[in-house]
Amino acid sequence: MLGLAADLLKSPHPEHSWSFVVTELLGALHGRMSVLVDLDWRAGRGRMLAGAPEWLRQAPMNTLINTHMHEHPLMQQYAASKALRLVRTLDEIADARWYRSEAFAAGREVIGITRQLALPLRCPQGKIRTLIVGRAGRDFAEHDRHYARRLQPILDALDAHLVEHRRYRQVLPMAAQRGDPAVFELTPRELVVLALLAEGLTAQAIAHRLAISPHTVVKHQQNLYRKMRTRDRLSTVLIAQREGLLPLPSCARTTV
The missing domain is CATH 1.10.10.10 (Winged helix-like DNA-binding domain superfamily/Winged helix DNA-binding domain)
Known part of the structure; x- marks a missing residue:
């Protein structure tokens, strides 16, 4: 991932950078799906910015996000801001109500996942911007969480670079x-x-x-x-x- 991030920082056309990142995370953490989501918690709106594998782009991800974001235990915790920077898994914080919820059933039925790991990125107050890797079966191990924590500052820097590079490209035609x-x-x-x-x-x-x-x-x-x-x-x-x-x-x- 470090090599990939370095290559993306050098790319003059970084539009698809997050597609490469979520694909890399998918393999490294042995997931079934990997997404980058951007949420406006107060407005109750969110969207998937990038996703892997390819079939995920045909799934109703934005509908799932907008319908269930306020029920999601990880997103609820991140919205509280105190835990916004912590790499967490659902199993660490979810109780039995989550596993009986419509949101959990929808994720299992539509995209076939029961476990999730979230790697949050820097974002303004009131927003949540996070990478989520999901899979079925066993929860993510400590070495998976350790890997995600080590990636966090690298991906923060990549995200900030992409934001500023996009702003530079928008101003340059002037x-x-x-x-x-x-x-x-x-x-x-x-x-x-x-x-x-x-x-x-x-x-x-x-x-x-x-x-x-x-x-x-x-x-x-x-x-x-x-x-x-x-x-x-x-x-x-x-x-x-x-x-x-x-x-x-x-x-x-x-x-x-």
Whole structure:
């Protein structure tokens, strides 16, 4: 999974990253299904963002999520916020009422699972964003939970990167001239850091946004300066704007 995450951080087209991740989790944890779900707990809405295996995409997953999310013991616990970051299994917290519930019966009938492990990701308050691996038979063992806990910071960082990369791609068409990052041999990760530098964020703030260490941010900055032959943030951002790697400030666009 570490190698996969590293490859996805380098991909210039990361749209299908989570499909690769859920497929990897499916095999590593010997599951029947693996999904990434995004829930707005207060609004009572949710959806599956990625799922494996292929047949799962034909299952009524969004209907199951929206109908039963508030009954789900793991989601109830995550909604309480105190336990939002814990990797848990259903068997650790569910009581007999869950196994007699319509929600449990629906999951068993529609997708054939009786056991679930949840690996939650960072998300804003009031939201739940988590990977869930399900299977029938025995519950997940401690070594499965340990594996998921070790993955959590890696997947947090990948998720944060994908969010910022998508935001960068949405803003870039505003640039008067689309530049080619390959001219400076910039990686997608460095482009994301470049865009956040342009917003004026400190290394500490960028680290928090990307779920990485400030030291790693500084290394990315140094790489940007070296590749773009600059010495500071301002000159780096100005060159990036001139070369079409970043949009020009709005005032500059209106005067052109």
